[in-house]
Amino acid sequence: MEFGFGVAMRGAAASPEFLKRHVQHGEQLGFDIVTVSDHVIIPKEVQSIYPYSEDGAFSGVDAGECLEQLTVAMYLAANTTNIRVLTSVMVLPHRPPVLAAKTLASLDVLSGGRLTVGVGAGWMREEFEALDTAPYEHRGTVANDYIRSFKEMWTSDSPEYNGTYAQVSNVSFYPKPIQDPHPPIWVGGESPPALRRAGQLGNAWYPIGNNPAFPMDTPERLAKGMATVRQHAEEAGRDPDSIDFGYSAGWYNDREEQPGRDGGRLVFTGTPEQIAGDIKEFEELGVRHLVVGLTGATPFETLERMERFANVVKPLTV
Numbered sequence: 288m289e290f291g292f293g294v295a296m297r298g299a300a301a302s303p304e305f306l307k308r309h310v311q312h313g314e315q316l317g318f319d320i321v322t323v324s325d326h327v328i329i330p331k332e333v334q335s336i337y338p339y340s341e342d343g344a345f346s347g348v349d350a351g352e353c354l355e356q357l358t359v360a361m362y363l364a365a366n367t368t369n370i371r372v373l374t375s376v377m378v379l380p381h382r383p384p385v386l387a388a389k390t391l392a393s394l395d396v397l398s399g400g401r402l403t404v405g406v407g408a409g410w411m412r413e414e415f416e417a418l419d420t421a422p423y424e425h426r427g428t429v430a431n432d433y434i435r436s437f438k439e440m441w442t443s444d445s446p447e448y449n450g451t452y453a454q455v456s457n458v459s460f461y462p463k464p465i466q467d468p469h470p471p472i473w474v475g476g477e478s479p480p481a482l483r484r485a486g487q488l489g490n491a492w493y494p495i496g497n498n499p500a501f502p503m504d505t506p507e508r509l510a511k512g513m514a515t516v517r518q519h520a521e522e523a524g525r526d527p528d529s530i531d532f533g534y535s536a537g538w539y540n541d542r543e544e545q546p547g548r549d550g551g552r553l554v555f556t557g558t559p560e561q562i563a564g565d566i567k568e569f570e571e572l573g574v575r576h577l578v579v580g581l582t583g584a585t586p587f588e589t590l591e592r593m594e595r596f597a598n599v600v601k602p603l604t605v
Contacts, residue, residue, distance in 0.1 A: 291320030291578035316597035322375035330413040364398035376407035376475035400465035441469035477501035486519025491531035533576035563603035
């Protein structure tokens with residue numbers, strides 16, 4: 288199992304000094320992945336339903352600030368040597384497809400092949416409108432077009448793609464990414480279209496477990512989702528065994544149990560021993576990458592939580 292953590296995109300923990308300290312500390316502790324979230328601009332009023340809270344409210348509105356994802360990803364890569372940088376997730380319609388493909392390829396080259404491209408279709412209509420993107424209602428088609436066009440630009444000497452929302456022709460696209468055939472594409476999301484997209488187009492499925500509409504918060508629910516992704520891959524003529532699986536547990540708590548949706552203990556909460564058992568159970572399902580929520584109330588607390596996971600919880604999983 289590979290383990291990951293996320294960095295802040297706003298506030299004191301998003302200062303250049305702390306971002307550098309944070310990611311280097313994670314690398315020194317043996318973490319495999321650092322994740323970077325994606326908002327380009329945050330509107331002052333958001334009526335869209337946030338998928339990962341019970342009441343649908345998005346807490347980031349009050350802050351009104353955020354660093355740009357791919358810029359931060361490059362900064363983290365430049366200040367590390369081994370850790371992989373995961374866009375978690377890149378909202379595909381936010382950026383023009385050719386520019387996005389070139390930025391990601393450049394990031395892969397300059398990081399020495401340490402980029403994983405986590406992608407999603409997005410959820411905030413107001414941000415789409417502020418960025419003047421393709422229509423929000425068509426975001427699924429946009430996402431599929433972008434993924435297909437990325438692969439074409441990253442692998443073909445004479446890329447040709449003519450989709451509804453992405454077109455490329457009569458250009459040369461260099462440099463290519465270092466990774467062969469291209470950086471892994473992890474498809475986020477828990478809805479039926481997201482699972483279909485993961486099976487048809489992704490190298491991996493990367494759900495967040497606490498989506499109230501499509502919960503993946505127990506091994507049983509996750510196993511059903513994984514089976515669906517594999518089925519979509521097989522129907523698309525792909526080898527279902529080639530699909531990788533990651534998982535994000537942002538609610539992680541190794542100090543006390545939290546109640547689950549069905550009344551029992553919520554996975555990845557409780558004692559270190561209980562969490563180690565959860566990790567082993569998810570690994571047996573086929574999950575190979577686990578991102579846990581280690582952000583504390585202060586930057587110092589974040590570093591302490593990382594140390595506790597690396598030094599107390601992780602050894603119990605071996």
